[in-house]
Amino acid sequence: MGASSNRHSRWGLRTLGLGYLTLLLLAPLVMIFYKTFEHGLAPPIEAITSSDGLHALKLTLLMVAIAVPLNTIFGVGCALLLVRHRRRGSAIIDAVINLPFAISPIVIGLSLFLLYGAHGWFGPALAEAGIEILFSVPGMVLASIFVSLPFVVRETVPVLQEIGTEQEQAASTLGANAWQTFWRITLPAIRWGVAYGVVLTTARVLGEFGAVTIVSGSISGKTQTLPLFVEKQFQNFNLPGAYGASVVLALLALTTLLAMNVLKRKEDA
Amino acid sequence: MEAHSATASAPRAGFRLPGVGAGLGRGAVVLYLSVIVLLPLAALTSQAFKGGLSTFWEQVTSPLAVSSLELTVVASLIVVMINAIFGTIIAWLLVRDEFPGKSVVNAVIDLPFALPTIVASLTLLTLYGNDSPVGIDIAFTRAAVVVALLFVTLPFVVRAVQPLLIEMDREMEEAAASLGASGFTVFRRIIFPNLLPGLAAGVALAFARALGEFGSVLLFAGGLPQTLVASVFIRQQIESGNEVGAAAVSVVLLAASMLLLALITLIQRWSGRHERSIVDRGLTGMSLDLGAPRSGESHGEGDDDGRE
Amino acid sequence: MGITVEGASKRFGDFQALNDVSIEVPNGSLTALLGPSGSGKSTLLRAIAGLETLDGGRVLIDDEDVSKKPTQKREVGFVFQHYAAFKHMTVFENVAFGLKIRKMEKAKISARVHELLQLVQLDGLAERYPSQLSGGQRQRMALARALAVEPQVLLLDEPFGALDAKVRKDLRTWLRRLHDEMHVTTIFVTHDQEEAMDVAGQLVVMNEGRVEQSGTADELYEQPATEFVMSFVGEVNRLGEHFVRPHDMAVALDRDDGAEEAMVQRIVALGFEIRVEFVLGDGTEVWAQLTRAELQKLELREGQIVYLRPGQTKSFSGDVPPSQGQGASTPHGSRDGGDAEVSAAV
Numbered sequence: 001m002g003a004s005s006n007r008h009s010r011w012g013l014r015t016l017g018l019g020y021l022t023l024l025l026l027a028p029l030v031m032i033f034y035k036t037f038e039h040g041l042a043p044p045i046e047a048i049t050s051s052d053g054l055h056a057l058k059l060t061l062l063m064v065a066i067a068v069p070l071n072t073i074f075g076v077g078c079a080l081l082l083v084r085h086r087r088r089g090s091a092i093i094d095a096v097i098n099l100p101f102a103i104s105p106i107v108i109g110l111s112l113f114l115l116y117g118a119h120g121w122f123g124p125a126l127a128e129a130g131i132e133i134l135f136s137v138p139g140m141v142l143a144s145i146f147v148s149l150p151f152v153v154r155e156t157v158p159v160l161q162e163i164g165t166e167q168e169q170a171a172s173t174l175g176a177n178a179w180q181t182f183w184r185i186t187l188p189a190i191r192w193g194v195a196y197g198v199v200l201t202t203a204r205v206l207g208e209f210g211a212v213t214i215v216s217g218s219i220s221g222k223t224q225t226l227p228l229f230v231e232k233q234f235q236n237f238n239l240p241g242a243y244g245a246s247v248v249l250a251l252l253a254l255t256t257l258l259a260m261n262v263l264k265r266k267e268d269a
Numbered sequence: 270m271e272a273h274s275a276t277a278s279a280p281r282a283g284f285r286l287p288g289v290g291a292g293l294g295r296g297a298v299v300l301y302l303s304v305i306v307l308l309p310l311a312a313l314t315s316q317a318f319k320g321g322l323s324t325f326w327e328q329v330t331s332p333l334a335v336s337s338l339e340l341t342v343v344a345s346l347i348v349v350m351i352n353a354i355f356g357t358i359i360a361w362l363l364v365r366d367e368f369p370g371k372s373v374v375n376a377v378i379d380l381p382f383a384l385p386t387i388v389a390s391l392t393l394l395t396l397y398g399n400d401s402p403v404g405i406d407i408a409f410t411r412a413a414v415v416v417a418l419l420f421v422t423l424p425f426v427v428r429a430v431q432p433l434l435i436e437m438d439r440e441m442e443e444a445a446a447s448l449g450a451s452g453f454t455v456f457r458r459i460i461f462p463n464l465l466p467g468l469a470a471g472v473a474l475a476f477a478r479a480l481g482e483f484g485s486v487l488l489f490a491g492g493l494p495q496t497l498v499a500s501v502f503i504r505q506q507i508e509s510g511n512e513v514g515a516a517a518v519s520v521v522l523l524a525a526s527m528l529l530l531a532l533i534t535l536i537q538r539w540s541g542r543h544e545r546s547i548v549d550r551g552l553t554g555m556s557l558d559l560g561a562p563r564s565g566e567s568h569g570e571g572d573d574d575g576r577e
Numbered sequence: 578m579g580i581t582v583e584g585a586s587k588r589f590g591d592f593q594a595l596n597d598v599s600i601e602v603p604n605g606s607l608t609a610l611l612g613p614s615g616s617g618k619s620t621l622l623r624a625i626a627g628l629e630t631l632d633g634g635r636v637l638i639d640d641e642d643v644s645k646k647p648t649q650k651r652e653v654g655f656v657f658q659h660y661a662a663f664k665h666m667t668v669f670e671n672v673a674f675g676l677k678i679r680k681m682e683k684a685k686i687s688a689r690v691h692e693l694l695q696l697v698q699l700d701g702l703a704e705r706y707p708s709q710l711s712g713g714q715r716q717r718m719a720l721a722r723a724l725a726v727e728p729q730v731l732l733l734d735e736p737f738g739a740l741d742a743k744v745r746k747d748l749r750t751w752l753r754r755l756h757d758e759m760h761v762t763t764i765f766v767t768h769d770q771e772e773a774m775d776v777a778g779q780l781v782v783m784n785e786g787r788v789e790q791s792g793t794a795d796e797l798y799e800q801p802a803t804e805f806v807m808s809f810v811g812e813v814n815r816l817g818e819h820f821v822r823p824h825d826m827a828v829a830l831d832r833d834d835g836a837e838e839a840m841v842q843r844i845v846a847l848g849f850e851i852r853v854e855f856v857l858g859d860g861t862e863v864w865a866q867l868t869r870a871e872l873q874k875l876e877l878r879e880g881q882i883v884y885l886r887p888g889q890t891k892s893f894s895g896d897v898p899p900s901q902g903q904g905a906s907t908p909h910g911s912r913d914g915g916d917a918e919v920s921a922a923v
Binding site for chain 2: 013074099100120227231
Binding site for chain 3: 167170185
C-alpha cells in the first residue's frame, strides 16, 4: 500500500482493529482490577491470605518449581537431539512434542486419570505400592508437565539452528570436549531462546486449569492450585475471593508478558 | 555444488555427543515422551473402546454428546473466521502502521497466552455478564461461547501473520502499484497470497485450541445443555462416573487435534519453509520486535559446511 | 610437524568428495590446497583436522597416525572462512579460550593473549566483542585464537574468502610474514590461484576429489601435468590438441611457416596489458596478451588479418595418472626467426 494509502481506510482499519482489541482484551483486564478493589483492599486480601488461598498459591508455585526445570532440561536436550543429531525418527518426536499444543486440557486430564486411576492401567499396582498419583501432588505435576512440554524445545530449536555448528567445531579444535563445548559455547549462545521458553512454560503451568482440575479433584487445602481456587470461590459465591486470586494470577500474567517482551528483545539482539 | 542430506554432511566434531551419548539421549527423550504423553493417551484410547466399537459409537452419538460437539465445532469455525480477519487487520496495524502505544498493544496481544483461562472466564463474565457495566449481558448464552473462544484464539493468527508481513518484500507491492494496481488489488493479489501459509497455519492452530478450550468457557457460558461445549461435556461425564462416555468423546477431540497438527505440518512443507517457520512462532506465541525483521531463513555466520 | 595423507576417501551420500587422495606436507612449510568448488580441498583439510571422518585412508601428523584421534586431541589450529567467533565472548576471551580449557593460570593466560593480540595487531581491542570488529579484524582474532594453544599444525579454510579484495590482499601478505616468523606447518585452502601462488611455497591442485598435481607455483605454471592444471593456474587458449598461454602467442603481420591466419576481433586495454581477441579461419576464438609497446609496434586494428604463432604449447594425452605429470611441450619458432622445433615429453 505504500505511501499512497487512503487516509480513510487507514483510520477505518485502526478503529476496527484497536476497537476489537479493546473490547476483547483490554476492557476485561481493566475490569478485573476494578472489580477486585471495588470495595477496597480488605476483601481480596482477606480471601487470598486465608489458609486455603495461601495453600493454593504455594501449591501453584510448587507446580512451577517442579515442572519448569524438568521441562527445561528435557527441552534443551531434546532440541540438541533434533537439531544436531537428526535421524529418521526425529519427525515422530517432533510430532509428539507438538501434541500438547493441540489437545484439550480436559482430554489430557482424563487420560492421566484413566492411566493412574483406580481402574486404570497403573491404578492397582500403584495402590498396592501405596503411591498416590491422582488427587495428589504427583498427578498434578504430571499434568503440568504434559501441558507445558513443548515450549522450551520449540524456542530452543530455531536458535540452535541459527547459530550453526562452526563455533562448536572451533571449540573442539581448541581442545574442548563435548561437555565443555556445550557449557561454554552452545548454552551461552542459546540462552535467550531457552529463557523465553522457560517463561512461556512457567506461564502455562501457572495458568493451567482443565487438566489439573480433573487429576486433582480440586480438594481445598490439599490439591487446589490458585486457578482451581478461583473456580471454587466463584462456586461458593465468594466473589471477592475469586477476584482476589484472579488479580494475583493476572499480575503474574502481566509479569510474564513483560518478561516475554524483554527476552524477545534480547533474543533478537 | 549439490546440497547433501543433513545427516550425511553433518560434521563429526563440534558439539557431538559420542555415539553412545546421543543414543542414550534419544532413549531418554523417548522415555520421557512415552511416560508423560503417549501412555496416558494410550490409556484414554483403550478406555474409550473398552466396551467395543458399538459402545463407543453409542456414547459418541448420545444427544448431549452430539449437541456439544456440534456447538464446539460451529463456534470454533465462526471464531477462527472472525479472528482470521481481525487477526490479519491487527497484524497489519502492528507492522505497517504507526500509532502511540503500539508497542504496548504488541505486548498485550499475548495476554490470552499468559492469562489463566479461568481468570479470562471470570473477567468476561464480569464485563459482559449480568452485572455488566456496559449493559451487555451475554452470559450463559451461545454468544458467550463465541466470545470466550475469540479471546483465547486471538493471538494465534496475529502472531502467525506478523512475521510474514515483516519479511515481506515491499518492492513487490511497489512494483504492482507502479503497474497500476489499486491498494485493494495489491492486497488481494500480492500480499494475501504471501500471507496465506501463515494465515492457514494460524487458523488451524486456533481451531485446534478452540475445539479443546475449557477454562475460559466454563464460568462465562456455563454448562447448560444449550451452551455445552465438548470439553465441559466431558467433565460432566467424568463427574457422573461415565468414564467410557467421557473417553469416547475425548478420543474424537484427540483425533481432531492430531488431524489438525498433521494439516499444519503439511502447510509448513507446502510453504517451503524449514523449521524456523512462522508456525513455530505461532505455536509459542512469540512476540516480535517490530523494528528489526528477524531473518527467518538465515543461518548464522558460518553455517555453510563448505563441501569443497 | 610434517603431515602425510595416504589414500584418503570420503563420500557424502552419492557424492565422492575425496577419491584416494595422498599428499605430503613438509614440516614448517606453507602449503595451499587449490581447486574449484567441489574439488574436495575443504573436505581434505577438515579430515586432517578431524572434523570429518574418512571412509578410507589415513592421516599422519608428525608420522603418527591420528586417524582415530578426535579433533580436540589433534592439536591442530583451525581458522574458518566465516571466523566462527564466539559471539558472546570478548576478543580476549575468544583468544584465551583454548588456554582456559587447558587450565592455564590466569596471569599466564593474560600474558599470552596480549602477546598474541600484539602479534596480530589487535591489542587495544581486547575488550571488544566480535560483532564490533571488521571482517579482517575478526579473522586476525581467529588466527590469534588458533595460535594461542601452540598447535602443531595450522589449517585455514578459505580464510580470506569472506573479505573484501583489498583486505584479502593485505592479509595474504600478512599471513606469509607471520609464517616466516612462526614456521608452523600451515595448510590453507583457496580457490583463488593468484592467492595460492602469492602465498604458498607448495601448491596442491585438486579437482573432483583427486590431486591433479602438486609442486611449486613455477612448476605448476611451467610444467602443468594436466589440462586442468594448466587452465586453472593461468589463462589458456586451446588450439585443437594444443594449449597456449596468451602471452606465449606471437603476433606477426606477415605470413610465416606454421603460422595461423587470424582476424583481429577486439582490442581491449586492461591497465598496462592489452588483450587482443582473434578469430581463426575455423571459427575458434583465441586471445593474446600484449604489452602496450608491442601493440603500438604492430599498429593492430579491428578486422585486420594477422598471423599467430604460438611460442610454447602443451598437449596432454588422456588417461595419464596426474601425479606423473605428462604433458608434451612443443615450443614453436619464436618471433625473431629460428626454427627450434623440439618436442619433449615432460
